[in-house]
Amino acid sequence: MKIVVLAKQVPDTWSDRKINLETGMLDREASEPVPDEINERALENALLYKDANADTEIAVLCMGPEEAVKTLRKLLSLGADSAVLITDPELAGADMVQTARVLAAAVEKTGGDLLIAGNEATDGRGGMVPAMVAEILGWPVLPGLDDISISTESVTGTAQVDGGTLTLTAPLPAVVSVTEKSAEARFPNFKGIMQAKKKPLESWSLADLGAASPANASARSVMVSATARPPKAAGPKITDDGTAAAQLAQFLMSNQLV
Template structure:
């Protein structure tokens, strides 16, 4: 039986652009270019490696977002994923991570899965809680923040590294995993892969397809909200310290005044 892998990816504002908020204090996605979240590229890469080591596997990339989010799906397809699912509905605008987890979980159940692979966090929200929320909604184990991951004999295993130690973890399938940016460099799409991606199927779903009411998502259904935001001040000219024997003391004093030490 084919190993069904679903990779959750996100279309995010380019971090090098001038990002801001709308009047509703949601992320302004129209004033800056978007792209596939870099941290999700690692998830796609690990899914591809798992599929390559399996006898039979199929990779579906899944995203939730506006029409432009198709660009993120096409990037993942050009890397080697087999098909894509795009949840697109006007009522999703302003959805927080809790609503997002509901939408993605319903879509994952509809698609069918054995393994769900996520990045460690999105590069815009940087919350890192979506994999855990997905696992809870799906009622399956989670094995998160892995720098190595593999699947064999109905079990997913991996290594989680931290400052003090490394842990070997595992769970029976079906399961949700997330991988870090230390899991291995993501491959670049080849020209052949880019051309092939244009012919791969992309299914579009809306809230009705997932049996979700509009009130459960969007700004109205959000459990969290940004109450205030202040524009970052313009960068000021730095202070130059001329070292005439007292440079180290001046530097230490500068850092201490700003509570860096």
């Protein structure tokens, strides 16, 4: 069994995240880049299967700038066996469709039986890449799973929908995306960090994949304007002079919060 985990490098959710208002792209200097937490959960699902099935191979794929190597090293230290970074100046500003095309081409090159992704990146938040990759590969997709159960022939999991819980299953090869309710990521230990330095970590360009540059794509989305979110205004301060409850209720009602 070969499991491929899709992992994106994102700005640390605890830091002050900024976009470049000229390009609409993330200001990478403004915050610490880290593996997206949802992708650590994706990897944890693969690791849990590997813990019980030692002949499992886990490869991590990331499309991103060169410094995303740091994210891949961390995921290798958690237990992935190999990693590939697809990086190319032509990919800067790639939209979701182009990202999915590139990742699907990389999966065709690495091979794999099961692809595990996060349901939504914490920065881009398109939530479409896993389904797009599945469509391009012609594989079934099980989106937004809170838990997954893997066998040699199929993958099964549960997803919450309005009014109930669905149990979904698909034969392998398949793509699944997991939610933040899914497996909590483990911490890297010293042995894992040392081993990660020796694990295969390759860097592929568009030419290595035989994939077309986004500039030549027949259809692509283009950012036409970017506006900074207005700074948060300080809220009113309520001093309890005996009318605090009424003031609080008035505040909630006037802001349509109740």
